[in-house]
Amino acid sequence: MSKQRPVAVALVASLCLLTTACAESSENSKDSKSTDKAAGAKSGYPVTLDNCGVTEEFTKAPSRVVVMNGASVAEVSTLLSLGLQDKIVANQQTYGMSEVPGRADAIKKLPTGDVKQNDAFDIPREAMLGLRPDLVLSTTAYGYDEKNGFATRDQLKEAGANSYVSPQGCDQDTSKMTIADSYQLMRDMGKVFNVSDKAEKLIADSEKNITAVSDQVKSEKKPKVMVLFSNMAMGGNDFSSVVAKGIYNDILAKAGGSNAFENASKTSFADLSKEKVAATDVDALVVIGYNDPNPGAYAKKLLKEFPQWPAAKNNKYVTLSDSMYLGPSNDLAVEKIAKMLHPDAF
Missing domain, CATH: 3.40.50.1980 (Nitrogenase molybdenum iron protein domain)
Known part of the structure; x- marks a missing residue:
């Protein structure tokens, strides 16, 4: 009996160790799941x-x-x-x-x-x-x-x-697009890539810049602006890349201007004859360069072609590119257009 006792004791001890190990394993499993859940929450995923x-x-x-x-x-x-x-x-x-x-x-x-x-x-x-x-x-x-x-x-x-x-x-149909859509794109990408803090900082900075500019020009008269892409044909008329609606109008409004051709089309772009363009008072030009190395030359050509425009008489134009479109830099377009339209306000 005395010889068997240590074996029995060892067996009991072994069972105790197994029981403890199982209990610890169960607890570890719970802790692991909690840790995974916490890590997931910290990482920002999943994102839907x-x-x-x-x-x-x-x-x-x-x-x-x-x-x-x-x-x-x-x-x-x-x-x-x-x-x-x-x-x-x-x-x-x-x-x-x-x-x-x-x-x-x-x-x-x-x-x-x-x-x-x-x-x-x-x-x-x-x-x-x-x-x-x-x-x-x-x-x-x-x-x-x-x-x-x-x-x-x-x-x-x-x-x-x-x-x-x-x-x-x-x-x-991008005719209803506004600057807020640029922020939505930024915000969505911030979530998808888990860089929401950076996205929100960029959005806040843009909103601050636009508000500051808009406050400077809010009491000014709103000139009629023609917005178009340089050297681009989208239709059959002489002027088929003239902007009518979309984010461009939101940018113009915040810069203290209005679109001279807003009612020329129900879609984002108007396809206009030279006669229609000539008959419209244009106070200023915004020319968007899409892979055009010299949009400024195109702007000067238009001002020379339509000398009756107030824009031609006052040499009022600005050339822009990506800041006029959906994207992260709309505040730069607002600032540049506002300073062109209302230089005395700055």
């Missing part, structure tokens, strides 16, 4: 966005982002402003210039994915899938239209990629 009726869930920050062309620089500029350039594996957006020092060069340095654009001037389906993206950004829903040879949002999801359409782009 309802985007144009499509639910997109992000469990981590995307690392292979493809930016579609969309005749825009809104998305790529927003990513750059948030310091996310290293997440981009293919970018198709460029204006060739920017109001932000260094941004145009930074965009040029981004990888393009060596993509050959299709007839719809963007990334075709097979090329898109070959890039193995985990996030695709498009200015409007057009970028996911199968009829145009693009990968659909469903096809991208099947390939493991999230997709995103920028604000006001769901129905491809």
Whole structure:
């Protein structure tokens, strides 16, 4: 018996150790789940966005982002402003210039994915899938239209990629776009990449700058401004790239101006004859350079062509690029236009 006792004691001791280990294992499991949950909350994930009726869930920050062309620089500029350039594996957006020092060069340095654009001037389906993206950004829903040879949002999801359409782009009608949509794009990207603090700081700075400028000119008369893209044809008339509605009007209003051609079209752009343009009083010009190396020359040409305009008599014009469009730099456009329209207010 005396010889068996130590064995029995050892067995009991062993069972006790096992019981304790199981209890500790159970507690550790609970602690691990709590830690994972806390880590998830701290990391900001998962993030869920309802985007144009499509639910997109992000469990981590995307690392292979493809930016579609969309005749825009809104998305790529927003990513750059948030310091996310290293997440981009293919970018198709460029204006060739920017109001932000260094941004145009930074965009040029981004990888393009060596993509050959299709007839719809963007990334075709097979090329898109070959890039193995985990996030695709498009200015409007057009970028996911199968009829145009693009990968659909469903096809991208099947390939493991999230997709995103920028604000006001769901129905491809940007006529209701405002500066607030630029902030929404910034805010959404802040959430997706877990840099919301930086996004909110950029938004707050922009709002502060715009408010300061608007306060300076709020009592001034609102000149009639013609906004158009230089050397660009969008229709059949002589002036087919004249802005009628959209974010441009919001920028003009905050700069103390109004759009001379706001009622010329129900859509974002008006397709106008030379006679219509000549018959309209234009107090000032805002010329947007889209990959045009010298929009200033185009502005001077217009002022010479229509000497009856008050804009021509007073040489009132300003050239801009990305700050006039959806994106992170609308405050720069507001400031530049306001100082051109109301120099005595500053």
